[in-house]
Amino acid sequence: MLKTNICGVEFQNPLMLAAGIMGSNASSMNWILKSGAGGVVSKSFSLNPHPGYVNPTTVAVDGGIINAIGLSNPGVLNFKEELKKIERKNNVVIASIYGANPDEFSKLVLEVQDYVDMIELNISCPHAMEGYGASIGQSCDLSHTIVSAAKDASDVPIIAKLTPNVTDIVEIAKTCEDAGADCLSLINTLGPGMKINIDVAKPVLSNKFGGMSGKAIKPIAVRNVYSVYEEVDIPLIGVGGIYTFEDVVEFIYAGARAVQIGTAIMDEGVEVFSEINKGLENFMKQKGFSSIDEMVGIAHD
Numbered sequence: 001m002l003k004t005n006i007c008g009v010e011f012q013n014p015l016m017l018a019a020g021i022m023g024s025n026a027s028s029m030n031w032i033l034k035s036g037a038g039g040v041v042s043k044s045f046s047l048n049p050h051p052g053y054v055n056p057t058t059v060a061v062d063g064g065i066i067n068a069i070g071l072s073n074p075g076v077l078n079f080k081e082e083l084k085k086i087e088r089k090n091n092v093v094i095a096s097i098y099g100a101n102p103d104e105f106s107k108l109v110l111e112v113q114d115y116v117d118m119i120e121l122n123i124s125c126p127h128a129m130e131g132y133g134a135s136i137g138q139s140c141d142l143s144h145t146i147v148s149a150a151k152d153a154s155d156v157p158i159i160a161k162l163t164p165n166v167t168d169i170v171e172i173a174k175t176c177e178d179a180g181a182d183c184l185s186l187i188n189t190l191g192p193g194m195k196i197n198i199d200v201a202k203p204v205l206s207n208k209f210g211g212m213s214g215k216a217i218k219p220i221a222v223r224n225v226y227s228v229y230e231e232v233d234i235p236l237i238g239v240g241g242i243y244t245f246e247d248v249v250e251f252i253y254a255g256a257r258a259v260q261i262g263t264a265i266m267d268e269g270v271e272v273f274s275e276i277n278k279g280l281e282n283f284m285k286q287k288g289f290s291s292i293d294e295m296v297g298i299a300h301d
């Protein structure tokens with residue numbers, strides 16, 4: 001009943017781990033999969049190891065958290081070893097990659113595509129170093145170049161992950177579709193935002209600002225999915241502030257075929273996956289739905 005299909009890849013249920021939360025090694029991704037997620041997205045990684053920012057890199061605020069981890073990762077060669085160790089049983093594994101230019105994205109695709117079902121392009125991190133992340137996803141030209149390069153290199157479906165920090169997300173979504181993206185995930189963190197420690201009169205985060213995630217961003221994420229669904233034909237994955245099955249239903253009604261969950265795991269633990277699946281199945285039975293397919297986009301006129 002909970003199965004969903006995206007670009008020919010079958011998910012046992014529509015829930016997956018969002019990039020950057022517990023996705024840095026095989027053992028934590030295996031744990032998430034055993035806890036009921038239909039799929040996992042890895043932490044974003046690059047060609048070479050990258051240290052990221054010094055602590056503090058996250059801070060809790062009303063309605064969520066602000067993070068500026070700075071895309072720390074051990075580089076593709078180390079990450080590949082983790083991807084190989086993921087226990088593959090009816091689950092979907094997605095690698096999240098980032099780079100500074102088309103060549104880096106193509107090389108990353110070629111390195112990892114044999115070990116994953118799909119590849120997500122992080123062109124949307126709001127606290128990445130200049131030239132990476134949202135500085136790509138805020139430009140139609142750069143988004144087009146990067147998505148085309150990744151698509152040309154890839155044998156597996158390509159997901160472009162979008163930033164909400166743009167004037168018109170629909171324009172970027174259409175550009176990514178034109179460039180060959182098979183799917184879009186939205187949204188990455190909002191902002192950037194800032195929290196100031198009033199005792200020392202300084203920003204809390206070492207990077208000063210970071211991306212906002214958690215409950216407060218959900219209405220913005222749902223609206224983005226809704227608007228993009230009206231204008232593109234490729235499947236959408238909803239992300240942002242999902243804690244309950246009701247949240248998932250909102251995203252599916254807005255047009256998502258699956259969702260990703262990040263911050264809720266920090267607050268509620270890995271049990272969030274089985275609890276949402278249980279609630280979603282009960283809801284579907286009560287409302288007379290026999291598949292996720294029947295629910296996708298029904299909030300539209």
Ligand SMILES: Cc1cc2nc3c(=O)[nH]c(=O)nc-3n(C[C@H](O)[C@H](O)[C@H](O)COP(=O)(O)O)c2cc1C
Pocket residue numbers: 018019020021043044058065067069071096122125161187188189212213214215217239240241242260261262263264
């Ligand atoms: C601590 C932390 C690290 C993250 N790292 C990444 C990352 O490496 N790549 C990426 O595409 N998104 C990253 N994100 C963004 C999430 O994948 C997600 O898009 C965002 O947090 C909204 O979902 P949520 O409210 O369920 O957390 C990160 C988010 C958090 C909170």
